[in-house]
Amino acid sequence: MATVDIPEPPAYPIIGHAALIDPSYPLGSIQGFADKYGEIFRMRFPGSNNVVVTTQALVNEVCDEKRFKKVVAGPLNHIRRGVHDGLFTAHDGEEPWGIAHRVLMPAFGPLKIRNMFDEMHDLASQLTLKWARVGPDTHVEVSDDFTRLTLDTIALCSMGFRFNSFYSEDMHPFVQAMADFLTECGEIDRRPLPGMFYRAKDQKLMQDIEIMRSTAEEIVMARKNGTKSESHNDLLTAMLDGVDAKTGKKMTDQSIMDNLITFLIAGHETTSGMLSYSFYQMLTHPETFTKAQQEVDAVCGKGPITVDHLNKLPYINGVLRETLRLTSTIGIFAVTPIEDTVVGNKYFVKKDQPMLTLVSKLHQDASVYGDDAMEFHPERMMDENFNRLNKEFPNCWKPFGNGKRSCIGRPFAWQEALLIMAMLLQNFNFVMKPGYTLSHKQTLTVKPNGFTMRPILRDGLTPTTLERRLAGSLPETNDPKAEANLTAEDTSKGVPLTVLYGSNSGTCKSLAQQVVVDGAAHGFRTVKMDCLDSVKGSLPTDHPVVIVTASFEGEPPDNAGHFVSWIQSLKDEEQALKGVSYAVFGCGHSDWVSTYQRIPKLVNSRLAALGAKQLTPLGATDVSTGATFTDFEGWEDGLLWPALKKQFGGSDASTEENRTGGVKVVVSNPRNETLRQDVQPAVVVETKTLTKYADEKLAKKHVEIKLPTGMKYRAGDYLAVLPVNPKETVQRAMRVLGLSWDAHLEITSDVPVALPVNTRVSASDVLSLYVELSQPATKRNLREIIEFAPDEKTIVSLGHLANDGYATEITAKKASVLDILEQFPCLNIPVGDFLSMLPPLRDDLYREELDEWQRLGAVDVRRAYSRQTDAAESKGCKYVQDRAWHDREELMALWKQGAKVYVCGSKAVGESVKGVMIRMRKEMVPEGEQDEEKLQEWFNSLRNVRYVVDVFD
Missing domain, CATH: 3.40.50.360 (Flavodoxin domain)
Incomplete structure (x- = not known):
């Protein structure tokens, strides 16, 4: 049979193609070569010579286990230094692999995985509650948190060990050692220099291996030395007690430790990446997010998610499969011919030649998936079509490897992923950070880099009610x-x-x-x-x-x-x-x-x-x-x-209902009940005036606040102040309404209102915390007040205010309902009518610290003093925009280096800084690009990407 040479990119002497690979994302470089060289090509690195196949036709050939076997190459070969002949690093035919595989296969059976649901639910609930408690304004690091979750889950389910990653800022030493170990193993083959130049890195690698193995040994010994009364039905028990039916042998302690570490490595990296990419895909294709969430709502309702729900989520299955098709977390698996062979009827490949199946390109083969292969369509991977594709095009979807050496933990990962997806979709909506562009981070697996989103609780949930829902103690219909x-x-x-x-x-x-x-x-x-x-x-x-x-x-x-x-x-x-x-x-x-x-x-x-x-x-x-x-x-x-x-x-x-909106009030005067607010109080521990003015309202103050235990604050977070009407205003309202200082109200309503209903509440609390007493009166308010006028003179006066005098007497003076009732003491308005007229109450320089930060090199502070422009530090600049223009040469240099601009202040500040940005741009570009329209287009392209504004007025 005539054969042709396998193409390859131009290579350098000695180092081959190593210099052509992006060290931050090697898979992307290999995909680029696939785009250029097609279905097969050769890649050489120091110490290795690989053939890469990319299409379904060739991958289907090399997945034939009668002609090809798994080869441990690349990063896996270096990972063997830490886990030896574990399940996914063993060479073909190694006896410890066969024993471990046969012992563990029953432990990954459907019933065993099903019985792990409670532990999975425990850990998924920890993540869900964390996201609920950080609040809707916080961008969570998606891959980081999913990694913590999946690591904790495999550790608890496989060996009964809790890393408690969500309860500590510092990761367990094993976790950091494992992360460093995987990163280094991925980089070894790309080292351009001889090994003698990397002794420090090799020494660090061995230290990481020692930490991982000593942790695994402690876990094994603790289980062995545990009391007989302790009952464990997990993978560690299966490895300690299981006997291989073929050889009659048990797994050695060394093999158990190898596979414990293997589970932790393989069992968390891939699943966390799959979940991260799934949410990225759904948020960039909102219609798929909607369909997935609707499926969860229809199947799971608002109660706790159970294991029986998970096999009723075909669309979410499609989302996960389609995600792995487009962004497989394992980009490559390697095989080698058992004998010399020819693939594709024309490419000769020698025995033991490493062959890399480029999974990412296999999954984008247009001959299998059609002209829209690059698009995200979960429907194509739902059960019926998914099964048809795999029947018509064998081995067209390979995110879990091949044959007997494929991932043994696939059922575990799938149940875990379905549960997490369902729990998060049931309880949250999500908003992706504006302007995010997908990039990838590669170690042993691939994950999205820098992907964040804001979790927003659904259905009026609070973290407290969510906790009750997850525990099954919150009724489905609230x-x-x-x-x-x-x-x-x-x-x-x-x-x-x-x-x-x-x-x-x-x-x-x-x-x-x-x-x-x-x-x-x-x-x-x-x-x-x-x-x-x-x-x-x-x-x-x-x-x-x-x-x-x-x-x-x-x-x-x-x-x-x-x-x-x-x-x-x-x-x-x-x-x-x-x-x-x-x-x-x-x-x-x-x-x-x-x-x-x-x-x-x-x-x-x-x-x-x-x-x-x-x-x-x-x-x-x-x-x-x-x-x-x-x-x-x-x-x-x-x-x-x-x-x-x-x-x-x-x-x-009726007239009464029209006035009150159905609000009815019973007044009483008990003294012992108090109003409770569902908030956590913080303590103001220090206040001091920074600037003094004759008008106290202009004074700038330094305020230090002690947060409640367990609550954390990060730069950029918002501090919301629960609004309270001034005491003097509340006392005025109490006088106008004829309420004694200890009066209580019991409010009922036939329609939803933003007031505490069906409970007795202090009148002063209602007037302080629930309604806007100073909101200017509306024309409708005035028409309602007229109904209580006792005489013609008052009716005429109020009518004037509601019509011709509204602009000058109400709007200009910001006269409230309370002001009008004081102006007309003859009006006797019931409490319910008064409350129904009011809208709900709404949520309305650090010299020493900045100097210290500047001394440490953390910031470079440039000051501008609006009332002391002659100060040396101000350099004659009165406002922020003046100082920005004064320092424009430095700012333009930083901008050319990729700097970003964050503006926090009033709208006037934001607009002024924008003006300076446009003036600076004008100095930086040729005359042909200096017209106002082009400059405005340039600025608009930066919004929320390199120029971000947070204004507070």
């Missing part, structure tokens, strides 16, 4: 009033209505709450009030939907991102939302000119384009004017309710 009635589904009479919001700061949620309350007065009962993400994938068609949402620098709120991605992913021609009836109200800040009302406009237009019926024109308010609630009430009264009644009916409620 009492809606337990969450201050904010996510209740009302079952009272009336036309059904769904109210949805997208909100970060709480304003849109407050407006949505107002729709619920006002709806009852117009004959509508709210069957669902929740965030937009809660309905991604499905909107009701049998009743109207009201949406209130905002934009944040042109991006959707945290709890609306998945919904927005979903409606953007749908095709107009499919008319997927035909039958939906909706109205949208948007909140925005006009200072953000280019992105003002972007998300409300997008939601409004996309719903219409997808076939939904728009009931009202898009409502909008500019929060910078301070008239948000007045604008909203005008839209409600003038457009929303008339349109809903015309289309769906409804009826006007």
Whole structure:
């Protein structure tokens, strides 16, 4: 048979192709050669000569165990120094491998894996609770946390040992030694110089091996010396007690230690990478995230996930398989011919020639997976199609190796991954860091590098209620009033209505709450009030939907991102939302000119384009004017309710219900009960004034806060201050309402309200903590107050305030409902009416430290003093932007080196620094690129990538 030479890239003498390999991501370099040289090519490194195959046709040939056998090459050959003839580093035919394999196969059987579920659930719950407690504003390092989880899981399930990785900042010495060991083993073959130049690294490698083996030995000896009463049904017990049916031999202590370390290495690296890539793929393809989450909701509900749920998740199985197809965590496995042979009918390969199957390219073979092989489609890997592909194209999917030497722990890893995916999707929505571009980190396996996401609890969960859910002590159907009635589904009479919001700061949620309350007065009962993400994938068609949402620098709120991605992913021609009836109200800040009302406009237009019926024109308010609630009430009264009644009916409620929104209050005066808040108190341990001004409001203060035990703070985290109305304002309200200092209120309501209901609460606490006493009165408030006017004179005066005098007497003076009641002492308004008029209360220089950090070289502080520009440190600069321009040469040099800019301050600061950035750019580019439009385009391309702003006004 005529043969042809196997192609290879040009090589260097002695070192071969080593210099052509990217040391940070070798697999990427080999994939690049595959793109150029095709189905087969040769690669040479010092001490090794390899043939690489990349297509399903050739891989199918080399997976024939009658012609080829596994060869331990590359990093695996060096890992043998630590684990010898363990399950995945043994040479073909080594007896200890055969004994261990036959002893352990039953331990990885379906029933044994099923019995490990409780331990897996324990560890998965630890990760889930950690992510819940770090909060929705924290970007979690996905690969790092999944690595901790999978390592702890294999350690607990295989040998009853707890590394407790989530309970310590410092990893167990074994873990660090293992990580360093794997990294070095991956780099040895790429060393360009003789071994004598790497003695220090080799010595460190041996130290790491000693740490790993001594830890394994301690675990084995502890189990051997344990009391007989201790019962363990894990892999370590199987290895200690199991007898090989073929030879009659037991595993030696050395072999047990080899395989314990093998389990920890192989059992965590691959699974953590698979999970990390799965979430990356789902978040970059939001429609797949929605489908996966919907499957979990349908199968698992809101109760604890059980082992029986896991075999009912075909779509998530497809997600995991498709993830491993596109981003296999094991990029290569090696075989060698048993005899001289020819592959592909034309390539001669000698006996014992190492052959590398490039799994990543095999999985992208268009002859198997079609023209869209590079795209992420979990449906292609669901059971029926997955089985068809593997039947028509044998060995087309090989993420777990081949034949008898394939991964023995695959059932373990799969059950673990299904559980973790289901638990996280059940309880969280996730937001990927804006601007992230996928890159890879390679050791023994491959993982995404620098991939972070923010975990946002779903369904109104808190870390406390989540803990109860995971433990099975939280009822699947929660009492809606337990969450201050904010996510209740009302079952009272009336036309059904769904109210949805997208909100970060709480304003849109407050407006949505107002729709619920006002709806009852117009004959509508709210069957669902929740965030937009809660309905991604499905909107009701049998009743109207009201949406209130905002934009944040042109991006959707945290709890609306998945919904927005979903409606953007749908095709107009499919008319997927035909039958939906909706109205949208948007909140925005006009200072953000280019992105003002972007998300409300997008939601409004996309719903219409997808076939939904728009009931009202898009409502909008500019929060910078301070008239948000007045604008909203005008839209409600003038457009929303008339349109809903015309289309769906409804009826006007009684005058009293219309005033109070269904709120009824019983006043009592017990003294012993106190209001509890679901927060953790922190202690202010020191305050000191840094700058003194005649106007105390301008003073800058240093405040030190002691956090509660167990709570941590990292640079960039937010510190939220629980708002409290001033004591003087609360006392004014108590006087106006005729409440004694120890009065208590018992509030009931037929509709969801942002007040503590069905419990007796101190009146001062309600007025201090739950309502905005200083919110300017709206025109509707004034119309409601008029109903309590005792005489014509008062009616006329209040009518003037609600109409011609509103701008000058209310808006300009920011007059609140409380101010008006004080202005007209003849008004006698019940407590319930007063509370129903008020919106919920919303969450509103370190010289020595900076000098010390500068002394240590951690920072370089450049100061600008607005009121002391002659100070030497200020160099004549009054504001931040002045100092940036003064130091522009240094800043431009840093920028050319890849520096990033982070701006924290008022919007004025952000805009001023932006101006300096554009001026600096103008100095850096040729005249042809200096027009304003091009400069603005350049700046916009940097937003949230190299230029990030956090403004607080």
